[in-house]
Amino acid sequence: MNSKRRAELQRKLTLNAVPRPPAGLVDRIRADIPKYLEQENERRRSSAFYLRVAASVLVAVTSVVAAMYVVNGPAHQEKSAAVAPGPFAPAQRRTSIAQDTPVAAPTETVRLEIAEETDLQLPPQLALDAAPPPPPAAVAAAPVSQARAQEIAEATPMVERQAENGVSGSVAGGVVGGTARGVVAEVARPQAVVVEREVAPAAPAVAAPVPTPVATSAPALEAPPPPPVMADAASRVGRATAERRAERSFAKEADREVFGISVDPHNFQQIRETLEAGARPAATAVDVEAIVNYFAGPPVKRPRRGVSLDVEASPAAIEAEGDHAILRFSIDTPVGGSTVVASNVRVDITFNDRVVAKHKRVGGDESLASESVLRNGMSVTGLYALELRPNLTATQRVATVRLQYKTVPAGKAETLTRHVLARDLAKSWARSTRRHRLASLGAVWGETLKGTAPGFDVARRAQELVTQDPKDARARELAAAANASSDGSR
Amino acid sequence: MITPLDEERRLLAAIRAGDREAAEELVERTYSAVFASVYRLCGDSDLAADLTQETYQKAWSALKGFDGRSQLFTWLYRIAYTTFLNHVRRPRRMTSLDEPDSIEIQDERPGAEETLADAEEAERLRRAVMKLPEDLRFTVTAHFWGGLAVREIASIEEITTVAIRKRLHKAFTLIEAMLEEEVQ
Numbered sequence: 001m002n003s004k005r006r007a008e009l010q011r012k013l014t015l016n017a018v019p020r021p022p023a024g025l026v027d028r029i030r031a032d033i034p035k036y037l038e039q040e041n042e043r044r045r046s047s048a049f050y051l052r053v054a055a056s057v058l059v060a061v062t063s064v065v066a067a068m069y070v071v072n073g074p075a076h077q078e079k080s081a082a083v084a085p086g087p088f089a090p091a092q093r094r095t096s097i098a099q100d101t102p103v104a105a106p107t108e109t110v111r112l113e114i115a116e117e118t119d120l121q122l123p124p125q126l127a128l129d130a131a132p133p134p135p136p137a138a139v140a141a142a143p144v145s146q147a148r149a150q151e152i153a154e155a156t157p158m159v160e161r162q163a164e165n166g167v168s169g170s171v172a173g174g175v176v177g178g179t180a181r182g183v184v185a186e187v188a189r190p191q192a193v194v195v196e197r198e199v200a201p202a203a204p205a206v207a208a209p210v211p212t213p214v215a216t217s218a219p220a221l222e223a224p225p226p227p228p229v230m231a232d233a234a235s236r237v238g239r240a241t242a243e244r245r246a247e248r249s250f251a252k253e254a255d256r257e258v259f260g261i262s263v264d265p266h267n268f269q270q271i272r273e274t275l276e277a278g279a280r281p282a283a284t285a286v287d288v289e290a291i292v293n294y295f296a297g298p299p300v301k302r303p304r305r306g307v308s309l310d311v312e313a314s315p316a317a318i319e320a321e322g323d324h325a326i327l328r329f330s331i332d333t334p335v336g337g338s339t340v341v342a343s344n345v346r347v348d349i350t351f352n353d354r355v356v357a358k359h360k361r362v363g364g365d366e367s368l369a370s371e372s373v374l375r376n377g378m379s380v381t382g383l384y385a386l387e388l389r390p391n392l393t394a395t396q397r398v399a400t401v402r403l404q405y406k407t408v409p410a411g412k413a414e415t416l417t418r419h420v421l422a423r424d425l426a427k428s429w430a431r432s433t434r435r436h437r438l439a440s441l442g443a444v445w446g447e448t449l450k451g452t453a454p455g456f457d458v459a460r461r462a463q464e465l466v467t468q469d470p471k472d473a474r475a476r477e478l479a480a481a482a483n484a485s486s487d488g489s490r
Numbered sequence: 491m492i493t494p495l496d497e498e499r500r501l502l503a504a505i506r507a508g509d510r511e512a513a514e515e516l517v518e519r520t521y522s523a524v525f526a527s528v529y530r531l532c533g534d535s536d537l538a539a540d541l542t543q544e545t546y547q548k549a550w551s552a553l554k555g556f557d558g559r560s561q562l563f564t565w566l567y568r569i570a571y572t573t574f575l576n577h578v579r580r581p582r583r584m585t586s587l588d589e590p591d592s593i594e595i596q597d598e599r600p601g602a603e604e605t606l607a608d609a610e611e612a613e614r615l616r617r618a619v620m621k622l623p624e625d626l627r628f629t630v631t632a633h634f635w636g637g638l639a640v641r642e643i644a645s646i647e648e649i650t651t652v653a654i655r656k657r658l659h660k661a662f663t664l665i666e667a668m669l670e671e672e673v674q
Binding site for chain 1: 510513514522534542543612619662
């Protein structure tokens with residue numbers, strides 16, 4: 001290649017015209033700034049916090065060990081004196097500390113405190129922020145009042161859940177706003193009474209007033225001693241278990257909706273039973289989103305870690321007048337228990353108005369709710385029905401789906417972005433993935449049942465899916481259900 | 491006298507301290523250039539805008555790891571380039587445009603005939619650059635589309651400036667061959 005030709009190529013490369021950035025781009029970029037910077041600061045803050053917690057734990061453990069040492073001092077000293085009467089001074093010093101310091105409570109009392117703390121698993125934040133230890137007399141007189149025990153029992157399951165998840169956040173009633181750490185410090189610090197003062201003001205807000213005068217305030221510390229510790233602890237554990245069950249049941253109920261999208265698996269079963277009984281389900285009983293999610297199901301392969309975002313678009317499942325398309329997004333988490341894998345989860349979908357004339361979320365309103373946490377074994381699918389403008393170019397952006405979350409436990413901010421271009425809509429519906437086809441066909445069937453769309457031949461399309469893969473149970477179910485309802489829907 | 495490098499360092503320190511205004515200033519200064527670089531890589535305005543936005547999102551997350559040895563824009567360009575490559579490599583479910591029941595899509599661009607001819611030639615050139623081996627492609631795009639100096643690219647790639655010039659020479663030979671092949 002001669003130098004002239006090379007210079008020409010260089011000129012063409014350099015002079016390639018570039019349009020001006022679209023209006024609003026700088027605002028979009030700016031809008032992302034504070035969040036990230038705050039996270040950066042937050043990370044710094046949290047590092048400092050961890051250091052403080054570590055220091056507190058160290059101090060607390062040292063104090064308890066020292067206290068135990070002092071309490072056991074006389075006996076140990078006698079033993080030491082008998083065994084090794086050498087020049088070691090520490091035994092002497094221990095004796096003097098035990099005599100001078102009023103904190104040296106009887107051995108039994110101190111142990112009782114520790115046992116109770118361990119049993120109850122006190123909310124970490126409460127004790128970490130606690131005031132200095134109370135007078136030894138108060139500690140000995142009333143280790144834990146009954147009302148306090150009830151409050152703790154109420155708070156325990158939530159705190160345990162937080163601890164399992166390792167997620168920061170506030171808990172109902174505003175009682176606890178901490179993180180799952182510092183439990184060791186709690187076990188080590190015999191300060192249950194101090195904690196009581198911190199919690200007391202919140203009690204009336206979350207529970208009915210307790211008629212007994214026993215306390216929620218410092219004077220109550222002088223009340224008569226509570227029932228025997230073992231029985232009290234047992235009843236507390238029982239209450240805590242019941243609370244925990246109720247909490248889990250609530251969580252299970254809440255899991256039926258993710259990002260505000262209904263994922264209730266029972267809705268389709270109820271509709272099927274109604275159809276099998278020869279009746280037609282009432283329009284209000286049909287939850288299109290739940291049907292979509294039932295048929296979309298989990299992915300063929302779940303992600304190994306984190307959260308996955310699967311976005312797919314195709315022409316509409318059933319041909320209609322005009323250019324209609326369907327956009328699907330599915331969010332999945334790894335297989336396994338109920339471990340939290342992500343927090344502060346947000347999905348944003350933006351459509352290009354120059355390409356999309358109208359868009360509507362199938363079976364729900366446009367807005368998508370955020371999720372505070374996502375657990376393992378979760379799958380959610382959302383569908384959007386799009387009406388496209390004519391004469392699109394292949395590279396035009398149709399929509400952008402963005403999933404933002406923080407990893408757990410690392411707390412790292414992640415953003416998954418998927419762009420849908422016009423060329424992605426060029427394939428036929430029949431060439432889409434099974435998940436996409438089942439979800440979109442389920443949506444059409446649901447809308448038909450609900451009466452919000454005219455009757456379509458869903459049964460035939462579903463039967464095609466069954467023919468392609470006879471082992472696909474969901475396709476068989478859809479075909480059977482669509483057949484059963486087809487009399488009324490056509 | 492405050493040099494541009496000092497100014498960049500000040501900006502970087504302020505951003506790291508959580509100063510939002512400094513971050514906005516950085517965006518104002520650089521986003522047009524980042525957009526232009528990405529546009530030249532992908533040839534689509536909407537997509538370039540999305541990728542530019544994604545570039546900055548990644549930049550805020552990666553700010554902690556930026557050692558300040560290169561210029562801020564060089565660092566941003568590297569992120570933008572990686573973002574573009576990730577986009578290109580991302581698996582897409584798509585098929586031919588001429589399927590029987592596909593939605594009709596026309597690849598029409600407005601403009602006079604000569605503008606179209608220029609645009610077509612630019613597009614051919616872009617495609618040829620995209621077909622280059624990775625090291626040559628990065629060198630060409632960073633130098634001509636990102637506007638990075640040879641020394642900056644050498645610093646990123648951790649090779650000498652002579653090696654970069656050799657890369658450019660090799661790249662042009664290949665581009666020329668590809669363009670000739672296309673004409674034939």
